[in-house]
Amino acid sequence: MGTLSHAAIAPRLAALHHHRASHGLSHPSSPSLRLPASNGVAKKSRVVFAQSKSHNKDIDFSDPDWKSKFQRDFERRFNIPHITDVFPESVPIPSTFCLRMRTPVIEDFAGGYPSDEEWHGYINNNDRVLLKTIYYSSPTSAGAECIDPNCTWVEQWVHRAGPREKIYFKPEEVKAAIVTCGGLCPGLNDVIRQIVITLEIYGVKKIVGIPYGYRGFSDKELAEMPLSRKVVQNVHLSGGSLLGVSRGGPSVSEMVDSLEERGINMLFVLGGNGTHAGADAIHNECRKRRLRVAVVGVPKTIDNDILLMDKTFGFDTAVEEAQRAISSAYIEAHSAYHGVGIVKLMGRSSGFIAMHASLSSGQIDICLIPEVPFQMHGPHGILHHLKYLIQTKGSAVVCVAEGAGQNLLQKTNATDASGNVVFGDIGVHIQQETKKYFKQAGVPVDVKYIDPTYMIRACRANASDGILCAVLGQNAVHGAFAGYSGITVGTCNTHYVYLPIPEVISHPRLIDPNSRMWHRCLTSTGQPDFV
Numbered sequence: 001m002g003t004l005s006h007a008a009i010a011p012r013l014a015a016l017h018h019h020r021a022s023h024g025l026s027h028p029s030s031p032s033l034r035l036p037a038s039n040g041v042a043k044k045s046r047v048v049f050a051q052s053k054s055h056n057k058d059i060d061f062s063d064p065d066w067k068s069k070f071q072r073d074f075e076r077r078f079n080i081p082h083i084t085d086v087f088p089e090s091v092p093i094p095s096t097f098c099l100r101m102r103t104p105v106i107e108d109f110a111g112g113y114p115s116d117e118e119w120h121g122y123i124n125n126n127d128r129v130l131l132k133t134i135y136y137s138s139p140t141s142a143g144a145e146c147i148d149p150n151c152t153w154v155e156q157w158v159h160r161a162g163p164r165e166k167i168y169f170k171p172e173e174v175k176a177a178i179v180t181c182g183g184l185c186p187g188l189n190d191v192i193r194q195i196v197i198t199l200e201i202y203g204v205k206k207i208v209g210i211p212y213g214y215r216g217f218s219d220k221e222l223a224e225m226p227l228s229r230k231v232v233q234n235v236h237l238s239g240g241s242l243l244g245v246s247r248g249g250p251s252v253s254e255m256v257d258s259l260e261e262r263g264i265n266m267l268f269v270l271g272g273n274g275t276h277a278g279a280d281a282i283h284n285e286c287r288k289r290r291l292r293v294a295v296v297g298v299p300k301t302i303d304n305d306i307l308l309m310d311k312t313f314g315f316d317t318a319v320e321e322a323q324r325a326i327s328s329a330y331i332e333a334h335s336a337y338h339g340v341g342i343v344k345l346m347g348r349s350s351g352f353i354a355m356h357a358s359l360s361s362g363q364i365d366i367c368l369i370p371e372v373p374f375q376m377h378g379p380h381g382i383l384h385h386l387k388y389l390i391q392t393k394g395s396a397v398v399c400v401a402e403g404a405g406q407n408l409l410q411k412t413n414a415t416d417a418s419g420n421v422v423f424g425d426i427g428v429h430i431q432q433e434t435k436k437y438f439k440q441a442g443v444p445v446d447v448k449y450i451d452p453t454y455m456i457r458a459c460r461a462n463a464s465d466g467i468l469c470a471v472l473g474q475n476a477v478h479g480a481f482a483g484y485s486g487i488t489v490g491t492c493n494t495h496y497v498y499l500p501i502p503e504v505i506s507h508p509r510l511i512d513p514n515s516r517m518w519h520r521c522l523t524s525t526g527q528p529d530f531v
């Protein structure tokens with residue numbers, strides 16, 4: 001999914017940058033999103049430029065060497081930081097993660113570390129995964145993500161995730177910590193569980209959970225939670241986070257002080273954009289202080305708004321759970337005389353849950369997402385279309401993402417503890433406006449509003465998310481043992497990869513209104529443009 005050619009994202013990006021600035025942080029290598037020119041080719045052919053668009057502005061495409069220069073720059077940006085960048089003298093040891101024989105947890109390292117010397121089932125450090133797999137024959141191809149105006153093929157490779165043959169931490173010297181931040185998301189416990197299990201397989205004995213997000217680093221009342229396979233064995237059977245979550249919290253330097261005090265040298269951070277900004281800052285602070293610490297993120301966002309990844313864990317479960325709410329709204333609306341059902345789903349900046357839930361349910365007449373502006377009133381407004389639906393079908397169902405249509409609501413300027421803007425309730429607004437409109441028109445309607453957001457978020461992961469969590473959790477541990485830090489794990493084109501944190505958090509991933517997927521959703525709902 002490319003960056004948006006849509007002016008609507010500018011305020012959200014400004015908010016994000018403001019938010020980051022308020023934490024005293026900047027990401028030097030993070031691009032600030034630049035919107036494609038609103039004239040010429042970009043507009044006419046609806047070209048969507050790749051995520052790296054802002055890196056492309058300085059490229060001289062008349063230079064015959066531009067492509068190799070671009071690729072060199074790409075390689076530099078997607079290079080994953082390694083412990084040897086700061087400690088070049090570090091000597092790796094053979095991996096204690098055995099691929100062939102399942103040795104029990106290692107008790108004694110005196111006799112050396114066991115390794116698979118003959119069978120190379122490990123991931124080679126030079127293995128790469130192709131980030132983009134479509135060759136667009138023209139910039140006018142649907143959803144084309146282009147680097148240059150001719151949309152030529154440019155290979156972009158990222159690092160493959162998985163266990164390495166050589167590791168940079170001796171398991172008996174590791175104290176690993178796990179922290180979960182931000183909002184809840186189905187699958188958090190599955191990831192915690194897999195991290196703990198994998199650490200133990202490497203031979204790590206000291207594993208702790210930091211309670212209630214980053215807050216747990218500074219709040220002296222909150223004791224760290226010892227973790228083991230025994231503790232986490234069944235945690236994935238329920239939703240939420242075994243460790244607790246929170247927003248807000250201490251400064252980066254306080255957190256690194258706390259890491260030092262506790263002797264933590266592997267930190268696994270589960271969270272969204274904000275949490276990852278924190279993780280990257282911790283990683284940089286550790287480097288500055290010359291601490292030999294591996295900081296590895298696992299992207300947690302039910303909204304699915306992390307750049308470059310096929311999807312994030314919890315998203316599938318959210319879409320599946322949303323079906324229940326949509327189905328109820330449909331039944332209510334369908335059974336009532338002139339029934340209108342409204343379902344609000346999560347999605348602060350991006351409407352992925354709403355779009356996918358609408359598409360999969362087949363019961364939605366109007367899907368509203370933050371990326372696509374709409375009007376309530378007027379001949380092209382939602383209400384006019386609702387009237388048409390009531391007249392022609394007798395009922396209608398609306399699915400709205402929480403971040404949609406915020407321009408229609410009164411701003412409060414309130415923010416949560418992490419600095420995220422607190423949104424007005426767009427679902428309530430649509431409900432009220434619908435009632436008013438039909439009353440004025442003298443048409444009776446029965447409006448039912450369902451807000452299942454927290455019910456969806458508190459669910460346990462479904463089977464496909466369970467697998468995703470398992471792979472991500474395991475890969476996070478492999479990445480840390482391999483000596484990487486300041487990275488996060490994800491899936492690109494079905495393969496598992498390590499990405500440098502700044503590249504995935506420069507802005508939230510958004511739905512491209514010109515993408516095939518959004519058009520598929522519109523095809524399914526049959527809704528017109530509401531502007």
Ligand SMILES: Nc1ncnc2c1ncn2[C@@H]1O[C@H](COP(=O)(O)OP(=O)(O)OP(=O)(O)O)[C@@H](O)[C@H]1O
Nearest residue numbers: 020023182183247248271272273274275277278418
């Ligand atoms: N730019 C930043 N730098 C350092 N820490 C940050 C930054 N932004 C947020 N944080 C910290 O990260 C934690 C989580 O942030 P936030 O509440 O925004 O959730 P998130 O990780 O984005 O997840 P969600 O998807 O649930 O919003 C908070 O403790 C917050 O203080």
Ligand SMILES: O=P(O)(O)OC[C@H]1O[C@](O)(CO)[C@@H](O)[C@@H]1O
Nearest residue numbers: 182183301302303346347348416
């Ligand atoms: O009410 P809370 O816990 O702050 O979380 C709400 C936010 O969390 C998210 O699900 C992101 O995790 C957003 O979609 C939503 O705005």
Ligand SMILES: [Mg+2]
Nearest residue numbers: 182272273274
């Ligand atoms: Mg966030």
